[in-house]
Amino acid sequence: MRVLGVAGSLRRDSHNGRLLRAAAQLLAPEAQLVQFNGLKAIPPFDEDDEANPGPAVDRWRTEIAKADALLFATPEYNSSIPGVLKNAVDWASRPFVSAALRNKPAAVIGASTGMFGAVWAQAELRKALAAAGARVIDRELPVAEVEHAFAVDGTLAEHDQQLALSEILAELLAESAERDTRIAA
């Protein structure tokens, strides 16, 4: 099972990139997390470019299509999700009937240096993904004050958060497995 991890921050040492790596350590053995690194290359959405959106958008859509499930880790900018992330969601939502995101199982987690753990951004991202037709897990993981959140081995230091992340991943994989069964039937 292939899980595509998408960090909403472009920064090289992104906290949300670390959060994805922490998630990768918790995945069941049959699952593999592949981190998408092409967010910065995706051009601004423009309906005029839809006929030929270019290689960055093609790659983004292909990576989503290849994945069995999506795991987004988002920071919070001005109480919402980063523009680059919303832009990528918009590209992957079009055309709606055959969109890459349509029916794709997806979960959202997030981290911030503040005390709220990107909780509003996570809600906004879940809303946008659902509007795009994704099969969104109705769970959140707000990791606050993230510079203190990780243990030396890269896992989440707090047991409750580690447990919550495990549960979200289990739910995501179960959703994906159920979908595979349904499609095969």
Place this chain on the structure above:
Amino acid sequence: MSATALDTRAKLPVGSWKVDPTHSTASFAVKHMVVATFRGSFEKIDATLSVGEDGAGQLVGVVDAGSIAVKDENLQAHLGSPDFFDTERYPELRFASTAIRRDGEQLAIDGELTIKDHTNPVQARGTITDPHETLGGAVKIGVTLETVIDRTQFGLEWNAPLPKGGFALANDVKLTVELELAQDSE
């Protein structure tokens, strides 16, 4: 009018009556943006009214959830997504009556409606015609039914708050079916 005639008008027409899908509709109407009524329909429907010699009848109906039809293809796709009918997981809406009562042209049906694996009792009211011979000798009846459901009881919970209060969609949805049913000779 004689007592016998009154009795006939209270009975359902005996036989198996199959829907003519081309000339039948299943539609819904819901208050939109607080102020207006939004309507849509389902293109693919199946229904059968079976009435025994004792006059007892059952109406069963199936709607293809993926055949939902509205005026915008993006909205149509959204209505098929997990936000709404989740047609990949729940391809059908189903109805099965548990009791049918007729009084002249008036029809009252109790039954169970299933949407997204949520089954709830509903009561529908409408009309029924007497059998009428049509083109090619086909004998047909017409049935119309209407009911109002709370969509949130059927797993249809999407909504969006409006900036000045209220929500984009009401919870109450009026369902209407207009069926042309042909006597099944088999």
